[in-house]
Amino acid sequence: MSYAIEMRQIRKEFPGIVANDNITLQVEDGEIHALFGENGAGKSTLMNVLFGLYQPDRGEIYVHGEKAVIHDPNDATRLGIGMVHQHFMLIDKFTVAENIVLGREPKKNGVLDMKEAVKVVRELSEKYGLDVDPEKKVEEITVGMQQRVEILKTLYRGSDILIFDEPTAVLTPIEIQELIEIMKRLVHEGKSIILITHKLKEIFECCDRATVIRRGKNIDTVKISDTNPTELASMMVGRKVHVQVNDAPYNPQGKVLEIEHLNVADARKVEVIKDLNLTVHGGEILGIAGVDGNGQTELIEAIAGLRKTKSGTIKLNNQDVTNQRTRKMIEAGLGYIPEDRQKHGLVLDFSIAENMVLQTYYQKPYAQMGILQNKVIAKKAKKLIQEFDVRTPSEKTHARALSGGNQQKVIVAREVDRSPQLLIAAQPTRGLDVGAIEFIHGKLIEEKKKGKAVLLVSFELDEILHLSDRIAVIYEGYIIDIVSPKETNENELGLLMAGRKKGGSEA
Amino acid sequence: MGTEPLFEKGEEIMSFFEILTIIIPSTLLTAAPLIFTSLGGMFSERSGIVNIGLEGLMAVGAFAAAVSTLGLEHSGLGDASPWIAILIAGAVGGLFSLIHAVVSISFRADQTVSGVALNFLAAGLTIFLVKLIFDGKGQTPYITHNIDKVDIPGLAKIPFLGPLFFQQVAYTSYIAILIAILCWFIVYKTPFGLRLRSVGEHPAAADTLGISVIKMRYIGVLLSGVLGGIGGAVYLVTITSNYNVTTIAGQGFLALAALVFGKWHPIGAMGASLFFGFAQALSITSQQIPYLDRLPSVFMLIAPYVLTLIVLTGFVGRAEAPKADGVPYIKGQR
Numbered sequence: 001m002s003y004a005i006e007m008r009q010i011r012k013e014f015p016g017i018v019a020n021d022n023i024t025l026q027v028e029d030g031e032i033h034a035l036f037g038e039n040g041a042g043k044s045t046l047m048n049v050l051f052g053l054y055q056p057d058r059g060e061i062y063v064h065g066e067k068a069v070i071h072d073p074n075d076a077t078r079l080g081i082g083m084v085h086q087h088f089m090l091i092d093k094f095t096v097a098e099n100i101v102l103g104r105e106p107k108k109n110g111v112l113d114m115k116e117a118v119k120v121v122r123e124l125s126e127k128y129g130l131d132v133d134p135e136k137k138v139e140e141i142t143v144g145m146q147q148r149v150e151i152l153k154t155l156y157r158g159s160d161i162l163i164f165d166e167p168t169a170v171l172t173p174i175e176i177q178e179l180i181e182i183m184k185r186l187v188h189e190g191k192s193i194i195l196i197t198h199k200l201k202e203i204f205e206c207c208d209r210a211t212v213i214r215r216g217k218n219i220d221t222v223k224i225s226d227t228n229p230t231e232l233a234s235m236m237v238g239r240k241v242h243v244q245v246n247d248a249p250y251n252p253q254g255k256v257l258e259i260e261h262l263n264v265a266d267a268r269k270v271e272v273i274k275d276l277n278l279t280v281h282g283g284e285i286l287g288i289a290g291v292d293g294n295g296q297t298e299l300i301e302a303i304a305g306l307r308k309t310k311s312g313t314i315k316l317n318n319q320d321v322t323n324q325r326t327r328k329m330i331e332a333g334l335g336y337i338p339e340d341r342q343k344h345g346l347v348l349d350f351s352i353a354e355n356m357v358l359q360t361y362y363q364k365p366y367a368q369m370g371i372l373q374n375k376v377i378a379k380k381a382k383k384l385i386q387e388f389d390v391r392t393p394s395e396k397t398h399a400r401a402l403s404g405g406n407q408q409k410v411i412v413a414r415e416v417d418r419s420p421q422l423l424i425a426a427q428p429t430r431g432l433d434v435g436a437i438e439f440i441h442g443k444l445i446e447e448k449k450k451g452k453a454v455l456l457v458s459f460e461l462d463e464i465l466h467l468s469d470r471i472a473v474i475y476e477g478y479i480i481d482i483v484s485p486k487e488t489n490e491n492e493l494g495l496l497m498a499g500r501k502k503g504g505s506e507a
Numbered sequence: 508m509g510t511e512p513l514f515e516k517g518e519e520i521m522s523f524f525e526i527l528t529i530i531i532p533s534t535l536l537t538a539a540p541l542i543f544t545s546l547g548g549m550f551s552e553r554s555g556i557v558n559i560g561l562e563g564l565m566a567v568g569a570f571a572a573a574v575s576t577l578g579l580e581h582s583g584l585g586d587a588s589p590w591i592a593i594l595i596a597g598a599v600g601g602l603f604s605l606i607h608a609v610v611s612i613s614f615r616a617d618q619t620v621s622g623v624a625l626n627f628l629a630a631g632l633t634i635f636l637v638k639l640i641f642d643g644k645g646q647t648p649y650i651t652h653n654i655d656k657v658d659i660p661g662l663a664k665i666p667f668l669g670p671l672f673f674q675q676v677a678y679t680s681y682i683a684i685l686i687a688i689l690c691w692f693i694v695y696k697t698p699f700g701l702r703l704r705s706v707g708e709h710p711a712a713a714d715t716l717g718i719s720v721i722k723m724r725y726i727g728v729l730l731s732g733v734l735g736g737i738g739g740a741v742y743l744v745t746i747t748s749n750y751n752v753t754t755i756a757g758q759g760f761l762a763l764a765a766l767v768f769g770k771w772h773p774i775g776a777m778g779a780s781l782f783f784g785f786a787q788a789l790s791i792t793s794q795q796i797p798y799l800d801r802l803p804s805v806f807m808l809i810a811p812y813v814l815t816l817i818v819l820t821g822f823v824g825r826a827e828a829p830k831a832d833g834v835p836y837i838k839g840q841r
Contacts, residue, residue: 103716
């Protein structure tokens with residue numbers, strides 16, 4: 001039988017790295033096929049080869065049984081292959097309809113026929129149940145709708161094989177459910193789908209088969225109904241995956257962070273932290289649970305010295321550090337894994353080595369009499385790269401070129417290596433694969449064992465429940481309650497996060 | 508001046524209307540080269556290539572216009588000479604802009620540096636060629652067939668509006684305005700315009716839809732060369748009539764400022780060019796205008812540039828440049 005897509009023995013090398021090493025992928029007609037692997041395993045590279053953005057060094061591609069040579073996206077489109085990119089390929093200032101028809105515009109006497117474009121988009125969006133407003137500008141619509149625009153772009157070009165590149169990374173839980181429904185409907189309409197992902201949950205919710213790749217190599221192709229999440233996860237990582245649980249005994253030591261009556265305003269001058277009190281001890285992981293937007297960001301920024309407080313005190317190791325400059329905070333023993341790793345964690349166009357010494361570059365031995373000691377820095381970086389398993393061709397590689405998981409490892413390496421008294425980890429595993437999550441969780445637990453204080457902020461309840469010694473629930477800018485993970489459950493936490501205290505009383 | 512009325516009754520003084528009949532045609536005249544050139548810059552920057560070389564493109568255009576007008580006059584083409592020369596200047600400007608295109612698109616060099624190089628090259632090359640062609644002289648002879656200020660038949664007779672807008676104007680001014688409208692149509696109403704803007708905003712997105720980023724950017728830069736060359740030529744055949752090293756002196760940069768002031772929009776660029784034209788017209792005609800003639804002339808001479816500064820810092824606000832303006836496109840970069 002012939003496959004919708006068959007990629008045989010694809011090899012693609014980049015300087016210093018083999019991204020795809022003889023990978024074979026066979027996608028049947030009308031199935032949702034998962035391409036499953038860790039960050040940086042080579043999934044996106046393989047799909048960029050299929051879409052004509054990269055040329056393979058070796059290997060053959062067959063579309064509906066016929067050999068195909070795909071030089072550029074035009075070729076791919078002609079063959080009915082469409083791609084929904086992870087980072088949306090949309091022009092913010094154009095309307096939805098303009099984005100969709102771009103490159104294949106309806107014309108009337110050589111003039112753009114936008115009326116026709118809007119009509120066609122409306123018809124398509126109704127046919128496939130993809131709700132969009134064709135006349136709105138992309139910058140005005142939600143992320144979920146932007147993704148539907150991306151899908152419509154491929155449908156407008158008549159694609160019958162759709163590639164989804166980590167489509168759920170940017171979506172809220174509700175939008176993820178909607179997307180899964182959309183994919184099922186598309187398959188029902190006769191399309192075939194390749195879903196690039198590292199999330200097990202999605203695979204078991206909607207895929208028929210999965211091809212697992214690891215470090216650029218084929219591992220196996222399995223039927224989802226014949227496997228289970230644990231098996232698939234270990235296939236991806238190449239060993240048994242342990243869910244890291246904080247099982248070290250809880251021996252709280254002295255107070256490391258003390259926050260008293262803290263008030264902080266956000267960018268619009270609205271008070272978002274209100275009279276907040278919180279203490280974190282050495283040797284404990286304190287998890288902050290809460291729905292996004294209840295003041296978590298502002299709280300962390302205030303502690304890190306990135307945002308001015310209105311009133312209240314913040315003490316680090318019994319030293320008042322309220323409204324201190326960030327460098328003072330760092331020198332006083334603060335480590336910080338920020339929420340947005342690309343914006344606040346790294347300088348993307350600096351090398352990994354440079355990123356590793358962002359806070360310490362001016363100190364000995366990295367600088368001598370004001371001159372950077374690049375050899376010392378490189379040596380240090382190499383050591384950290386090995387210790388923290390950062391997958392990169394070299395320490396000179398720019399941070400931009402790394403996958404998300406490896407970028408995060410660079411930050412964790414830098415922060416943990418300084419051995420700070422207080423480590424703030426804000427959403428430390430967002431968007432990462434199982435292997436990287438396991439690794440980072442392990443590091444946080446290690447810090448606790450060393451007697452350091454860890455402040456963990458996360459929207460993932462699993463993460464909070466697995467790692468914390470105590471859980472502080474934040475609601476509308478204050479700590480509504482502090483509970484022990486052994487004595488609580490997701491239900492109770494959920495209620496607290498919605499502002500309801502034990503006994504059902506409204507807080 | 509205080510509370511004194513500007514024009515006292517009975518006094519033999521120029522009326523406000525008369526002042527306008529001097530300033531408006533003069534504004535139209537000085538704005539035309541800026542309109543052409545800023546439209547050229549618009550095409551380049553909409554495609555994502557910063558073109559600081561407009562000054563050089565104007566210089567090359569003006570030089571080409573001077574030399575070809577002189578040549579055409581010599582071969583007896585008479586009044587048609589400057590018009591043909593403008594077209595030749597457009598072609599020369601287009602060719603010259605290819606340097607910028609190759610360096611900044613194909614070789615992905617820094618676009619500002621490449622643009623500056625274009626300016627230096629234009630200044631040096633044109634004067635070198637002037638010396639070569641005209642026996643070592645530093646400037647070209649004056650052309651005898653300029654594009655003159657005329658009364659436009661029919662329209663000039665309209666009461667009130669005629670004297671303001673259609674008497675003593677050059678056809679080139681109206682052609683410039685029509686071209687601006689045409690550019691607006693091309694950029695906003697045709698598939699070509701949509702594609703041009705798409706490569707200036709998000710080249711990777713355009714690329715995945717099968718639009719050639721390289722090709723669109725070459726076209727953008729080429730059009731900037733053609734229009735910049737025409738802009739320089741119009742300046743020469745309507746205003747200066749000969750070419751030397753100071754002929755263009757800042758006009759290209761004014762056009763660039765007009766482009767930013769006009770927010771990279773064809774009609775906006777035209778409006779901004781008219782505004783800068785007005786500023787220049789004020790300084791040229793100030794000696795004929797009551798009260799202004801009492802100000803030291805140096806104030807009027809620097810007026811266009813001071814106004815540019817004030818406008819660009821104070822009134823433009825957050826100018827929205829095309830997102831990928833100045834960013835070389837490298838396939839597959841994260």
